[in-house]
Amino acid sequence: MRRLPQVKTLVIKIGSNILTNNSTIIDNNYINNLAKVIGELKSQIENILIVSSGAVAAGIQVLGLQEKPKEISKRQACAAVGQPKLIQIYENAFEHCGLKVAQILITKDDFSNRRRYLNAKYTIRELFSNNVIPIVNENDTVVVEELKFVDSFGDNDNLSALMAGLIGAELLLILSDVDGFFTADPSKDKSATLISEIKYFDSKLLGMAGDSITSVGTGGMKSKILAAKKALNAGCYVGIINGKDPENIKRFLNGDEIGTYFSHLEDPLKKRKLWIAYAAIPKGEIVVDEGAKKAIVNDKKSLLPSGIVNVNGRFNVGDVVRIVDQKGKELGRGKVRYSNIEIEKIMGKKTAEIINILGYKFSDEVVHRDDFVLSDFLEG
Structure with missing residues (x-):
């Protein structure tokens, strides 16, 4: 039996291939069984949030299409038609279990904007206090990137990790x-074996995970591994299980050794750094000299204006920017305490000169160490 942490708040991510049984038709019976299982779990887990794909698949069904459209606009139309249908199916299923659900559609911009990020957090907190189960999905009707299989959130695996941190x-x-998670793709390699527990990430893990895109989904095992890494960095344990039978959720939570359990948290990032590292879209970049590079990377120091040699892009106080060396290599990302216009005036200068140059001073640091994340956390 596994020893799991006490779970007060649980995030469950469900992909289109599970909701449709690898077809283009939403499986209502599956959602009914899922709702029943979650209803039973509510007696022991206070807060449950679902990250659910399926809007495009539901739209395909509503519009009577035979396959997933290739054109982005048609996929967006499917999402627009399918999302209300999908939430209606969830609503009906959970109503039979005496539970209410809420629909939350979100884009990466909502995570990038600190105010919207916090608003989402407070909204979900209020839903939890009213015993409501949030159903979260990326807003495919306005987001092009996921529908192109390119990184927006990337897919709902990544979104689920961000929601867990949020x-x-x-x-x-x-x-x-x-x-x-297997040592190789079990559909291609009969010798592949299931890895029951993962304690440490290394380069071999990503090598074992392959990309896959189904007729209705966008994620593969690699995206799940990357999502697991992000969630662990947010202080959240992770399990990957076969979700075709919703009863497996209860089995995993009861300690049965099914699926793969990511069991070890080492130096988790602070929640604010999670936002900087994974959610925020950089607004520009700051180029630093070798002295500043050593200070922020090796000596764990803040970035001062004296070590800055150039500024690219336009950004304001509080925006996240890339910090790069003079060869363009990204060292990390940080939240700035001065705008690009202000930094252009004070770069290369000592901190004592800031007030004379600008007429005011917010801080000695352009990027404080507490608001900086090394690139090690940003790489897959």
Whole structure:
């Protein structure tokens, strides 16, 4: 039996391939069974949030299409038609279990904007206090990137990790169409074996995980591994299980050794740094000299104006920017305490000169160490 942490807040991620049984038709019976399981879990887990794909698949069904459209505009139309249909199916299923659901559609811009990020957090907190289960999906009707299989959130695996960090979940449970994480693709390699527990990330893990795109979904095992890494960095344990049978959710939470459990949290990022590292879109970049590079990377120091040699892009106080060396290599990302116009005036100068140059001083640091994340956390 596994020893899981006490779970007060749980995030469950469900992909289109699970909701449709790898077809283009939403499986209503599956959602009914899922609602029943979650209804039973509510007696022991206070807060449950679902990150659900399926809007495009539901739209395909509503519009009577035979396959997933290739054109982005048609996929967006499917999402627009399918999202209300999908939430209606969820609503009906959970109503039979005496539970209410809420629809939350979100884009990466909502995470990039600190105010909207916090508003989303407070909204979900209020929903939890009213015993409501939030159903979260990326807003495919206005977001092009996921529909092109390019990084917006990338896919709902990544979104689920960000949501877990946003709400401070203890466990993220990713429902897959396979039994967990294997040493190789089990559909191609009969010698592949299931890895029951993962304690440390290394380069071999990504090598074992392959990309896959189904007729209705966008994610593969690699996206799940990257999502697991992000969730762990937010202080959230992760499980990847076969979600075709919703009862597996209860089995995993009861400690049965099914699926793959990411069991070790080492130096998790602070919640504010999670936002900087994974959610915020950089507005520009600051180029630093070798002395500043050593100070922020090796000596764990803040970035001062004296070490800055150039500024690219336009940004304001509080925006996130890339910090790069003079060869263009990204060292990390940080939240700036001065705008690009102000930095252009004070770069290369000592901190004592800031007030004389600008007529005011917000801070000695352009990027404080507490608002900086090294590129190690940004790489897959």
